[in-house]
Amino acid sequence: MTQSNAARQSPSSPRPEGDLPPSLVARDLECVRDDRVLFTRLSFELRSGGILQLEGPNGSGKTSLLRILCGLRLPDAGEILWCGESTSDLAGEFHRDIAYVGHLAGIKRELTPLENLRVTIGLGRPRDGVDLEQALDEVGLYGFEDVPVRNLSAGQTRRVALARLLVARAKLWVLDEPFTALDRKGVAYVERLLERHTAEGGLIALTTHHTVNVSDTQVQILNLSEPRFRPE
Amino acid sequence: MSRAFVTLVKRDLLLAFRHRSELANPILFFILVVSLFPLGVGPEPNLLQSLAAGVIWVAALLSSLLSLDGIFRSDFEDGSLEQILMSAHPISLLVLAKVLAHWLITGLPVILVAPLLGVLMQLPADGIGVLMITLLLGTPFVSLVGAIGVGLTVGLRRAGMVLSLLVFPLYIPLLIFAAGAVDTAMTGFPIGGHLSLLAALLVGALTLAPLATAASLRISLN
Numbered sequence: 428m429t430q431s432n433a434a435r436q437s438p439s440s441p442r443p444e445g446d447l448p449p450s451l452v453a454r455d456l457e458c459v460r461d462d463r464v465l466f467t468r469l470s471f472e473l474r475s476g477g478i479l480q481l482e483g484p485n486g487s488g489k490t491s492l493l494r495i496l497c498g499l500r501l502p503d504a505g506e507i508l509w510c511g512e513s514t515s516d517l518a519g520e521f522h523r524d525i526a527y528v529g530h531l532a533g534i535k536r537e538l539t540p541l542e543n544l545r546v547t548i549g550l551g552r553p554r555d556g557v558d559l560e561q562a563l564d565e566v567g568l569y570g571f572e573d574v575p576v577r578n579l580s581a582g583q584t585r586r587v588a589l590a591r592l593l594v595a596r597a598k599l600w601v602l603d604e605p606f607t608a609l610d611r612k613g614v615a616y617v618e619r620l621l622e623r624h625t626a627e628g629g630l631i632a633l634t635t636h637h638t639v640n641v642s643d644t645q646v647q648i649l650n651l652s653e654p655r656f657r658p659e
Numbered sequence: 660m661s662r663a664f665v666t667l668v669k670r671d672l673l674l675a676f677r678h679r680s681e682l683a684n685p686i687l688f689f690i691l692v693v694s695l696f697p698l699g700v701g702p703e704p705n706l707l708q709s710l711a712a713g714v715i716w717v718a719a720l721l722s723s724l725l726s727l728d729g730i731f732r733s734d735f736e737d738g739s740l741e742q743i744l745m746s747a748h749p750i751s752l753l754v755l756a757k758v759l760a761h762w763l764i765t766g767l768p769v770i771l772v773a774p775l776l777g778v779l780m781q782l783p784a785d786g787i788g789v790l791m792i793t794l795l796l797g798t799p800f801v802s803l804v805g806a807i808g809v810g811l812t813v814g815l816r817r818a819g820m821v822l823s824l825l826v827f828p829l830y831i832p833l834l835i836f837a838a839g840a841v842d843t844a845m846t847g848f849p850i851g852g853h854l855s856l857l858a859a860l861l862v863g864a865l866t867l868a869p870l871a872t873a874a875s876l877r878i879s880l881n
Contacts, residue, residue: 499741
């Protein structure tokens with residue numbers, strides 16, 4: 428029920444003419460950390476409605492790659508194109524279209540879930556008709572709107588961070604281990620959320636060690652430990 | 660854009676309000692340091708009067724060290740800083756919002772308490788007036804310039820010492836002109852020059868420090 432509500436509110440379909448479907452292209456990315464090459468010559472293309480799943484053992488550079496996609500870290504070589512334009516030229520324009528849920532939740536523990544979401548809205552682009560209470564209801568935090576996040580469990584804190592995706596309404600979601608700390612129902616819910624976002628033409632880049640069960644969407648898997656991403 | 664600015668200022672004030680006990684630390688330190696001086700050096704009015712401006716300013720600078728690190732530390736640790744840097748708005752503007760909140764929380768109380776401490780240090784009324792003007796011009800400078808240092812050191816585990824070595828040299832001109840202004844006023848000379856220099860420092864910091872802080876935060880998170 429809640430799902431259909433949110434779908435109705437979504438800003439997707441009729442796109443203005445001349446607005447190409449969003450795409451994310453990485454060209455020959457390289458990341459060096461502490462004099463160690465994590466990956467090199469890494470290229471991929473993510474189209475509207477696609478999911479990119481990064482795989483690889485711990486320390487293979489999954490989080491670093493996600494941070495590079497977000498513009499939080501500069502690649503040591505290569506470039507990222509968003510809708511055909513280099514993200515270093517787009518800067519703020521690009522950040523308007525992207526939502527990041529990182530390893531650190533970015534949630535203030537002293538504030539309530541509602542206050543946290545208000546900050547997200549305030550820092551994002553102005554939007555009408557975003558119902559914060561409904562977003563919290565949808566992620567399963569009904570009744571916890573006014574409880575400081577400090578008093579919530581790890582899984583519930585994660586859900587607050589995921590609620591940010593619902594209110595930010597970005598085209599590109601960058602998720603670092605979104606299933607961490609969630610119970611089975613939570614995992615299933617996040618999978619439905621991913622399905623819905625791609626069905627609306629959104630893009631998702633995520634890391635997880637879990638098999639993502641989404642229907643009607645092709646999950647493109649990129650394993651960072653493959654030899655082709657290693658230096659010669 | 661202004662909405663993002665207001666959101667961030669409000670958020671930081673709310674956070675400070677939820678942490679009231681931490682909020683009191685720097686201002687208590689400031690009051691304690693200054694109020695120990697009359698006990699330590701003895702109650703001669705002339706001696707205290709000549710020390711007053713210097714002591715109050717040094718105590719204000721030292722107490723700022725207790726709070727400076729907090730501008731970005733907790734946001735860095737819980738990932739909020741990443742979200743702030745990924746905002747679609749200019750980062751220097753958001754930095755300015757955080758600095759403004761910091762000044763309202765730490766700088767403003769110092770200015771409000773200063774007249775009482777001035778009386779304690781036997782400062783005459785006109786001296787207290789000038790002291791308050793120098794604090795009004797100087798404490799925002801402390802927050803603005805301190806933010807650059809905090810931005811550079813936020814990635815370090817124990818940043819306290821490095822931070823003070825980094826920013827204290829930049830506070831020296833401020834200290835000299837601020838304490839000088841109060842002394843000059845009490846000897847009856849015009850203080851326009853001193854105050855103009857303090858105002859120039861403030862305007863310079865107001866325009867350049869947010870840009871430098873935004874750049875230093877990007878480096879720290881990279």
